[in-house]
Amino acid sequence: MTRPDIADQPMFPLRTVVLGTFLPTILFEIGVGAILPVIAASTRALGGSLATAGLVVALMPIGQILADVPAGAVAARIGDRAAMMLAGVVATAGFTTAALASSVTTLAIGVIVVGVASSTYFLARQSYLTEVTAPLKRARVLSTLGGVHRIGQFIGPFLGAVMIAAGGLVAVYWMASVAAGLSVAAVVAVGADDGAVGARDRLARIRAKETVSMSRVVREHLRVFGTLGVAVLLIGAVRGARLSVLPLWAEHLGIDPAQTSVIFGLAGAVDMLLFYPAGRIMDQRGRLWIGIPSMLVMGLSLALLPFATTFGAVAAVAMLLGLGNGLSSGILMTLGADVAPPESRAQFLGVWRVMSDLGNAVGPLVLTGAAALGSVALGVWLMATSSVASAFAQARWVPRYSVHANRTTRRRAGLIP
DSSP states (O other), rough: OOHHHHHHHHSSSSSIIIIIIIHHHHHHHHHHHHHTHHHHHHHHTTTTOOOHHHHHHHHHHHHHHHHHHHHHHHHHHHHHHHHHHHHHHHHHHHHHHTTTOHHHHHHHHHHHHHHHHHHHHHHHHHHHHHHSSGGHHHHHHHHHHHHHHHHHHHHHHHHHHHHHHHHHHHHHHHHHHHHHHHHHHHHHHHOTTOOOOEEEEHHHHHHHHHHHHHHHHHHHHHHHHHHHHHHHHHHHHHHHHHHHHHHHHHHHTTTOOOHHHHHHHHHHHHHHHHHHHHHHHHHOOOOOHHHHHHHHHHHHHHGGGHHHHHHHHHHHHHHHHHHHHHHHTTTHHHHHHHOOOOHHHHHHHHHHHHHHHHHHHHHHHHHHHHHHHTTTHHHHHHHHHHHHHHHHHHHHHHHOOTTSSSHHEEEEESSOO
């Protein structure tokens, strides 16, 4: 049976989504984006070795992985908006700790705290947008969230450079702390949705609500995690590898660091242009119309990279890689939202994030391992193969679990005529 009422729903409540979610996200990600390029330099300035600097940098994604499952439980327990505010407060404390650090250990604690907060913040806003967005308009909203994330992390390093010129490395962390604090203030200022229950009623509902354990969620949805979750892990690995592959290959070729930064900037600019068109196509045509082409474009880019031996060639491949990554904006969040059970959405998305973040960690490790064996190109081609494998995995499993895989699955579900 056709459901025109779903298509007629508004995309989302403008005030609480644009001002209460997107704006705070930009502020939060500006802080994260500002510190990412300077963590290694800060570690070295505090007396750490190059290897130690690499370890401290890795603590950010490690903190995210460690917090993914607990973040889902926290968001389910206290609510998505409250979890966003809590994460913002924790991030402010983490940035402040790093700003005050007089030892590598203290800096490391600050970095891992920011990673934990980042995971909680990301999970809470994804869960909230999944709940308030009309299903047939979900992809462009979550793709926009992915784009907002990219914009914040694109702006952050430039503001960080200004702060370094004005007050040194420590000024970057203070700026990030202020940005995280402002993100909390924005959520508080906007308030809850119209008609939302008050704090007392919310507490009563929480106490009355049956708590769904994470182990139960995993047991009940093990087949999804073991099939579609593999596609998620592969996509995460390819997207994680893209952050490491360009500097590694540029270093292998002996390209100047300043030129490498230009290459990064070009790839990032192309990346940011495509998040809304990608979401619109996913909403109109289905998830596979973006999920598969984006991975094939990234696979082609990675396969071509070992043949790029000049600055211009590497820049061209980097922009193609940015095109593929920009097309994939929001795909993992959208697929997670499609298959997450309403009664345990936050917990399910927490496990979903673990799969994605593990992929993000595996991709760079594959490249690092190949480089240690003496062949960066081998690692790049392995990730190109993973990209193609993720496309096949999506084609196999997305139609089975998501009614929004394509127009055929939607028509069978009675969502469109």
